[in-house]
Amino acid sequence: MRDRKTVKPNLILTGLMGCGKTTVGRMVAAELGWAFFDTDRLIEEATGHSIPALFQEKGEPFFRRVEKEVIRGLAGKTQAVVATGGGAVLDEENRRFLQALGLVLYLKTSPEVLGGRVQRSAERPLLTGQDAVVVLAKLLREREKYYGEADEVVNTDGRTPRQVAAEIISLVWRWGIGGG
Numbered sequence: 001m002r003d004r005k006t007v008k009p010n011l012i013l014t015g016l017m018g019c020g021k022t023t024v025g026r027m028v029a030a031e032l033g034w035a036f037f038d039t040d041r042l043i044e045e046a047t048g049h050s051i052p053a054l055f056q057e058k059g060e061p062f063f064r065r066v067e068k069e070v071i072r073g074l075a076g077k078t079q080a081v082v083a084t085g086g087g088a089v090l091d092e093e094n095r096r097f098l099q100a101l102g103l104v105l106y107l108k109t110s111p112e113v114l115g116g117r118v119q120r121s122a123e124r125p126l127l128t129g130q131d132a133v134v135v136l137a138k139l140l141r142e143r144e145k146y147y148g149e150a151d152e153v154v155n156t157d158g159r160t161p162r163q164v165a166a167e168i169i170s171l172v173w174r175w176g177i178g179g180g
Contacts, residue, residue, distance in 0.1 A: 010102025018118035021083035089146035106150035111137040
């Protein structure tokens with residue numbers, strides 16, 4: 001756990017697709033009166049393409065380069081909640097940058113719960129034509145060590161977005177970063 005005195009007043013939400021980063025992030029931002037940024041939406045705005053189209057037309061390496069640029073573009077933000085793409089933590093520079101930007105929270109969710117949430121979504125290019133639970137379990141095995149570098153872990157299984165948001169708000173106050 002990091003020294004709480006070094007934490008900047010931002011929240012960074014990480015975790016696999018479907019864990020609730022965007023839904024919960026919006027709730028938390030609204031509750032705190034902070035700005036909300038979703039890196040996937042910022043990528044779509046920057047490129048003029050949807051995430052699935054970027055993966056299909058330009059490939060994942062291109063997507064990851066744009067993702068890194070978008071994350072760097074968050075420098076200097078304060079009192080912001082940032083929902084990252086599920087794979088943003090794969091890049092070591094991204095992880096270091098996000099740690100410096102704010103309090104990093106891992107929204108931990110089991111592959112079975114995630115699969116139920118995302119299996120019918122056309123917006124998930126890594127799942128196209130595959131069994132969502134199998135793919136998500138594999139992704140989780142590959143990424144868990146990076147997600148585990150977060151300052152705090154918030155379990156989401158069996159909880160509503162409102163319950164998860166309430167826990168995050170309590171963490172914000174516990175870490176002393178919720179002041180205006």
